[in-house]
Amino acid sequence: ETGVTQTPRHLVMGMTNKKSLKCEQHLGHNAMYWYKQSAKKPLELMFVYNFKEQTENNSVPSRFSPECPNSSHLFLHLHTLQPEDSALYLCASSHGTGGTDNEQFFGPGTRLTVL
Amino acid sequence: KQEVTQIPAALSVPEGENLVLNCSFTDSAIYNLQWFRQDPGKGLTSLLLIQSSQREQTSGRLNASLDKSSGRSTLYIAASQPGDSATYLCAGPSGAGSYQLTFGKGTKLSVIP
Numbered sequence: 001e002t003g004v005t006q007t008p009r010h011l012v013m014g015m016t017n018k019k020s021l022k023c024e025q026h027l028g029h030n031a032m033y034w035y036k037q038s039a040k041k042p043l044e045l046m047f048v049y050n051f052k053e054q055t056e057n058n059s060v061p062s063r064f065s066p067e068c069p070n071s072s073h074l075f076l077h078l079h080t081l082q083p084e085d086s087a088l089y090l091c092a093s094s095h096g097t098g099g100t101d102n103e104q105f106f107g108p109g110t111r112l113t114v115l
Numbered sequence: 116k117q118e119v120t121q122i123p124a125a126l127s128v129p130e131g132e133n134l135v136l137n138c139s140f141t142d143s144a145i146y147n148l149q150w151f152r153q154d155p156g157k158g159l160t161s162l163l164l165i166q167s168s169q170r171e172q173t174s175g176r177l178n179a180s181l182d183k184s185s186g187r188s189t190l191y192i193a194a195s196q197p198g199d200s201a202t203y204l205c206a207g208p209s210g211a212g213s214y215q216l217t218f219g220k221g222t223k224l225s226v227i228p
Contacts (some may be wrong), residue, residue, distance in 0.1 A: 006158075038188075042119075043204075043218040056215065090158055097214035099210075101192040101227060104216065 001027055004107035006091050012113045013081065019078040020037065021110045023091030032074040033064060033092040041111070043090065049074060050097050081114045116207045116221035121219035123213050128195055136190040136222045143183045150179050150190050151204040153221065159204065163190070177189045195226045 004025045013019050025032060025057035035044040049068040063085075066075040074091055086113050092104040118141045128134050138148070146201040150225045151159040162177040165172045165188065171180050188205055202223045206216040 002157065004158075040220070041205075042220050043216075045215055046217070088156070094214075098147075102147070102208070102214040102216075105161055105163045106151070108158040109156075111156060 004091060004093055004105055006089075006107035006110050008110060009108060010111045010113075011090040012115065013078070013105070015081060015083070018077070020078065021089055021091075021112075023074040023076075023107055025072055025074075025091075025105075025107075027094040027095075027105060029093040029095050029105075030071050031094045031097045031102075032068060033094075034074065034076055035090040035092065036052055037088040037090055037109070038085075039087075047076075055097065055115050068090070078112075081112075083114050086112055086114045117145075117213075117217040119205060119207055119217050119219040120192060121167050121203075121205060121222050123222060124220065125223040127225040127227060128131075130195060130197060132195050132226075133191070134195055134224070135195050136192070136203050136224070138188040138190070138219055140186050140188070142207075142210060144210070145183065145207045148179075148188050148200060148207045149216070150180055150188075151176075151206065153202045153204060155202075156222045162203075171201075172190070179192050192224075197226045200224055200226050 031050045036044045047066045067075040088109045090109045091107040094104045128187045149164045163172045165181040176193040202221040204221040206218045209215040209217045
């Protein structure tokens, strides 16, 4: 595996379900990001982790819970979601978060549908 | 707060034509700007990263320029091909010294055979 991988690629869940999205980067990067992409809206940054520490939470509802056990893995735990949470969830990584280190590389995304 | 605008929202050109995609940003205190490509339903592919000390960056048929003073960046695609059809996004730091990226809504390019 190379680059940034995400699983599953597609997920359909009910509002009462609990599921998790997984992201893994094979680039030796130290920073990882979760983004949400909804139709006709710009990408929205959700969370940032740098060296496993969360450095940013952009006012994301608590029904989204991130976890970063190490610099290579990032999870997004989902529970009691709403239909408006249906979107493409993208994971990205960068070498660092400062200056020229922040070139970001993206995974293929998870297409989430909440029924 | 950084705002990134991409015009036009959609563009259709015949194969072989050279074209320019535009990106403007409000906060010129950026240290780099990144261009991405996104195919339908897929993730983003990084195309070019221009540092603030550079005015241009080239990769194959792609050339990106950055003019901080005017708050503009352009992506030039030479000799367009149907395989270039995708949405092109630009993104810049959300503020001075910020590592967070603010994205434009993208330009959807269609290259007609």
